[in-house]
Amino acid sequence: MTSALPPLREVIAKHGLSASKALGQNFLFDEHLLDRIAAIPGDIKGRNVLEIGPGPGGLTRALLRAGANVTAIERDARCLPALAEVSDAFPGQLKVVEGDAMEIDPASLFDTPYDVVANLPYNIGTALFIGWLSGQEWPPQWRSLTLMFQQEVAQRIVAEPGSSAYGRLAVLSQWRAQARLAMKVHRSAFTPPPKVMSAIVHVTPADMPEGVSARMLERVTEAAFGQRRKMLRQSLKSLPGAVDGLEALGIDPQRRAETLSIDEFVMIARHLSP
Template sequence: MSAIDGLPPLRDVIATHGLDAKKALGQNFLLDLNLTQKIARAAGLLNGVTVIEVGPGPGGLTRALLALDAGSVIAIERDARCLPALAEVGAHYPGRLRVIEGDALTHGYDDGIAGPVKIVANLPYNVGTQLLVNWLTVEPWPPAYQSLTLMFQREVAERIVARPGDSAYGRLGVLAGWRTEARIVFDVPPQAFTPPPKVTSSVVHLVPRADPVACEGPVLARVTQAAFGQRRKMLRQSLKALGGEELLTKAAIDPTRRAETLSIEEFCTLARLVASWNR
């Protein structure tokens, strides 16, 4: 891709700016520019779209998004060491890259964006799950974004797309299945990264449902966290703090069942009851 955008290879960028990946920041830099383009293409057409990217690092995926005609990219990066490298990308694509130094978990960045929005990111491993939960429970719904195209460890990706009865089914599967259509697009081997992680990664594409089952996202998150936090126990025990057997009886759910057997609709019923009891 360096022949397309005329910018230096990412290895050179990393060497020039001294960007050794920091484990404390969950950084694993993706250097294969063919793969960054593949991730960008997985998000669909980008022309006229504002793309929000979290954790751009040296800018490999950022470059792919801009080269594939994203209208603009808003990149949120908490590592100040990466800012000079991203500034070089911005200079190459004048007016199309906005870099925000900050933590995406706490920083507001999607206010006042005109036109369609997509979120595309090779997420830092240490915050990826929480960011996804935040995006899945945002209000109002449907959200401002048209889709999420995100990279996770393969194990996390399997949890996101899991369905009732699957061994990986849990809190993430309920939240993602409740509000989105989620699928794994492709895997990325460890050797594509610097430093190489110990596990395979996967790109997941999530498209918001226009009309998900009604319930409050934060309450559903609480219910699923409690239920799957003690997944080997019967629901009457794991949900004891939220109402236990009384709650389950009210929802017409057998209190002796376990969390992995419940459908998304049943979890939403529990969340609605918990919300009504707490008002």
């Protein structure tokens, strides 16, 4: 079926496409690499997959070859004709939604659970990721997240306490989900090559600790890491009851945020949750 599709480089030349820096675009052409990315979430044959920013459709093709039913959100109208050709080659498997992923609720696109697989635009990737991890309802509607980030961001997502990369993103990613670094991708794999290396993170939901408000945990981590060089007794002063709570929980208020385990952050958030 894919024989009906020309190579991506020909598609880009045909449609006069070039990666938009303003949209954070970097295109991948290597089909072997794209197939490896599509395999990270496991067998997706017959499953619903959400893709953000498909561009000319390189990763889209790989997901479709793997048998997924793909809904792709693309705001760059220049790419729509190329994606229409992909849709024609895989009848009934691809739905393209023109719009801004920051403004579209995935719940409005799916009636059943879905996986997210995306080479995220660098300029909105972290914001989208935090959005998928936030919210009190858990487990979420998504089954897994397989996402390309700048390698520095990916390392922050999977970081362990005490490491220089450990911060708010690690806590939000790991307190009720499992996150792993699935693959590193060299900058030379992209057109145009970005200035930094990239990596793919795979995240699956885990059990949510009881009695914790997700919003409160966000507030605690935001305050603690917003002044990460300061002791907790200073950084958490903006949260009523937080400093007194440290004493009650047996957490030394002279410690700094990066020394706290995820369980300790959960304890503080639980103590402050209504």
